[in-house]
Amino acid sequence: MSAPHLPKVAGINSAVPTPAASSNPATPAMSSASATDAVADTARSAALPAPGAVIQDRLAGWVSDLTTLHELTERLARVGTLDDALHEVLRAGAALVGAPRGLVVLEPADGLGPRTTLGLGLSRADLGHIETVPRAATPHGRLLDSLATAPGDGGELVQRDLLAHSGLDPRARQVATRLGCAASYARGLATTTAGRLGAVVWLYDEPAEPAERHRHLVGLYLRHATEHLARLLELERGRASLAAVRDGLLPSRLPRVPGVRLAARHRSGPHGGGDWYDALPLPEGALGLSVGSVTGTGPAAVAAMGRLRASLRAYAVMEGEDPVAVLSDLELLLRMTEPVRSATALFAYCEPVLRRITLAGAGHCPPLVTGERRTEYVETSLSAPLGMLACWEAPSVELRTAPGETVLLCTDGLLHRTGESPDLAYRRLRGIAADIPAALREDPGAVADHVLECMLPDGLDHSGGEEDVVLLAVRFD
CATH class of the missing domain: 3.60.40.10 (PPM-type phosphatase domain)
Incomplete structure (x- = not known):
C-alpha cells in the first residue's frame, strides 16, 4: 500500500527533504541539531554591530563625556567666591553620580580655616543631625582622617547599602533612617600642594552606587575643582586678613x-x-x-x-x-x-x-x-x-x-x-x-x-x- 501524498504548497515540496547547503556531494547532510546551531550563530552574527560602529559609539561616548566635563568646569570657573564654588561642586557631582542630595565639608589640613559645612537638598536641621554622628562613622570623617595621615589625591568611599551594613554605628543608622538615606558615595578633596581641603558626600534615597564610568568622570572633575577651590581658599584668607586690618584701622x-x-x-x-x-x-x-x-x-x-x-x-x-x-x-x-x-x-x-x-x-x-x-x-x-x-x-x-x-x-x-x-x-x-x-x-x-x-x-x-x-x-x- 502506497503512502498518501501530502498536500503541496506553492514553492515548497514538503515530501522532499531540503538538501545540505553544500556543493560537495560527498559532504553528509546536517543533523537537525547542527542546523539549529548554525541558525543561532547566524542570528548572533547578524545582531553584533560592525567593528566600525563600535568605535563610533565609543568615540561618541568620549565626546559626550568631555563635553559634559567642559561645561561643568566652565561653570565652576565663573564662580568667584568659595561658598558659591562649594555649592557648584555639590551640584555638578550630584549630576554626574545621579544622587539627589549631598554635603561638602571644608576642613583645610593647615588648620587656618575657614571651616564650613554646606548641603545640597539638606536643611540646616539635617546638617545638624549629621554632625551628631561620630566622626569615624561618617564617610566624610573617615576620608578626612585618612587624608590627614596619608595625603593623596582624595580617594573615594562607596557605601551601597547603609542600613544592610551590620557594623554601622547606631547613631549613624538612626540619622540615616531619619533622613531617608540608603547609600552614599564620598570623595576626598586634596591637592599635592595645598594638601587636604575637605571631603564631599552624595546621598542616595535607595541602595545604589555610581557606575565605574561615572566615578571616573567625577574623579576628573574633582581633580580640576579641587585646584580651583584651593585658589579661592587663598583669596578668601587674603580678603579676611585685609578686612581684619581695615577694621582695626577704623x-x-x-x-x-x-x-x-x-x-x-x-x-x-x-x-x-x-x-x-x-x-x-x-x-x-x-x-x-x-x-x-x-x-x-x-x-x-x-x-x-x-x-x-x-x-x-x-x-x-x-x-x-x-x-x-x-x-x-x-x-x-x-x-x-x-x-x-x-x-x-x-x-x-x-x-x-x-x-x-x-x-x-x-x-x-x-x-x-x-x-x-x-x-x-x-x-x-x-x-x-x-x-x-x-x-x-x-x-x-x-x-x-x-x-x-x-x-x-x-x-x-x-x-x-x-x-x-x-x-x-x-x-x-x-x-x-x-x-x-x-x-x-x-x-x-x-x-x-x-x-x-x-x-x-x-x-x-x-x-x-x-x-x-x-x-x-x-x-x-
Whole structure:
C-alpha cells in the first residue's frame, strides 16, 4: 500500500527533504541539531554591530563625556567666591553620580580655616543631625582622617547599602533612617600642594552606587575643582586678613557725646578699598567728624587710608575748629608721603549744644540734612580732591540743624554702586532720605540701614561695584 501524498504548497515540496547547503556531494547532510546551531550563530552574527560602529559609539561616548566635563568646569570657573564654588561642586557631582542630595565639608589640613559645612537638598536641621554622628562613622570623617595621615589625591568611599551594613554605628543608622538615606558615595578633596581641603558626600534615597564610568568622570572633575577651590581658599584668607586690618584701622566704636547720636555703616569692596569714617571728641564738648576715600584698592590703599586717618585725627585735635586748616595740612602730608595717590575728604567741626556744624570738603560729595521739614544737600564750595593741585584751599561753610534732624555723610561708593549717573544717584538719595518713615527717624542706625537698603536693594555683595561704601548718620536731639 502506497503512502498518501501530502498536500503541496506553492514553492515548497514538503515530501522532499531540503538538501545540505553544500556543493560537495560527498559532504553528509546536517543533523537537525547542527542546523539549529548554525541558525543561532547566524542570528548572533547578524545582531553584533560592525567593528566600525563600535568605535563610533565609543568615540561618541568620549565626546559626550568631555563635553559634559567642559561645561561643568566652565561653570565652576565663573564662580568667584568659595561658598558659591562649594555649592557648584555639590551640584555638578550630584549630576554626574545621579544622587539627589549631598554635603561638602571644608576642613583645610593647615588648620587656618575657614571651616564650613554646606548641603545640597539638606536643611540646616539635617546638617545638624549629621554632625551628631561620630566622626569615624561618617564617610566624610573617615576620608578626612585618612587624608590627614596619608595625603593623596582624595580617594573615594562607596557605601551601597547603609542600613544592610551590620557594623554601622547606631547613631549613624538612626540619622540615616531619619533622613531617608540608603547609600552614599564620598570623595576626598586634596591637592599635592595645598594638601587636604575637605571631603564631599552624595546621598542616595535607595541602595545604589555610581557606575565605574561615572566615578571616573567625577574623579576628573574633582581633580580640576579641587585646584580651583584651593585658589579661592587663598583669596578668601587674603580678603579676611585685609578686612581684619581695615577694621582695626577704623573706630571700634563711636563716641558718646551729649546732644548727638551717631551710627556708621562701612562695607568694603571685594578687593578692599581706602574709604574711612571717624568721630573724635574734641575740647569744650565739640565733635570732629570725617569721611574720606583714598584712590586704589588692596592692601596699599588700606595702609594709606590708615595713615591719612591717623594724621587727620592729630590735625583735628590741634586745629579742629578750622576745617580748612585741617584739610590743608592733610593735603600737604598726602603730597609728601603719597605722591602717586589722591584722596577725597570731608571734615566737620560739630558743636552739639549749639547744633552748629562748620565743615569743608575736598572733592567729596556734600552732606545731606534730613528731617520732618526739610531734606537738602549742604551747599559746599566746589573743590578738587587732595593731591590734585599744587596747593589746596577752599572756604568752609556753616550749617545749623534743628532738633530731630539727621546729617548723612557718605562716600562716593554709595552713589557709584547704584550704577546710575551721578545726578540721578544724588536725586535718588535725596528722595529716599525724604521718605524715611517717622518711626525710623529717632534712631540713626535705623536711618542708615533704611538708606542702604533702598539705595542698594540687591545688597552690597550683588550690586556689581567694587568700591567701598561708607555712611555716617549724625542725629541731633
